[in-house]
Amino acid sequence: MALVTFSSPDYKDKTVYAVAGSHTETLLKLARENKIPIKYDCQDGECGTCLVKVSSVDKKIQRMGGPLTEKEKEVLRVSGKLSKEEMEKMIVDDLPSPWRLACQMIVRDEDILVEY
Numbered sequence: 385m386a387l388v389t390f391s392s393p394d395y396k397d398k399t400v401y402a403v404a405g406s407h408t409e410t411l412l413k414l415a416r417e418n419k420i421p422i423k424y425d426c427q428d429g430e431c432g433t434c435l436v437k438v439s440s441v442d443k444k445i446q447r448m449g450g451p452l453t454e455k456e457k458e459v460l461r462v463s464g465k466l467s468k469e470e471m472e473k474m475i476v477d478d479l480p481s482p483w484r485l486a487c488q489m490i491v492r493d494e495d496i497l498v499e500y
């Protein structure tokens with residue numbers, strides 16, 4: 385069971401449970417189910433509308449949140465959120481990306497803060 389806290393300057397923070405069965409669901413699906421107003425468009429990792437910043441609630445535990453998809457890498461590179469060098473370093477050092485596309489990221493069993 386993971387706790388996902390959605391935070392936006394325009395709305396009240398909301399923490400929701402991601403139940404075990406939902407671990408194959410995307411962050412965007414979880415947000416929509418809980419009426420979190422994350423903006424989205426294509427839902428296919430192409431437009432970058434659903435860009436969010438993700439961090440671990442427990443700073444001692446490194447975020448497991450699966451690797452970036454190829455579509456995420458492309459959108460993050462084109463939008464300037466991650467440089468080619470930063471991306472390579474993340475891959476080499478196996479570090480999680482702070483920027484994710486909500487429609488591509490699968491929620492794992494970890495407590496995270498999602499800023500949108």
Ligand code: FES
Pocket residue numbers: 423424425426427428429430431432433434435485486487488
């Ligand atoms: S909705 Fe288009 S990239 Fe996620």
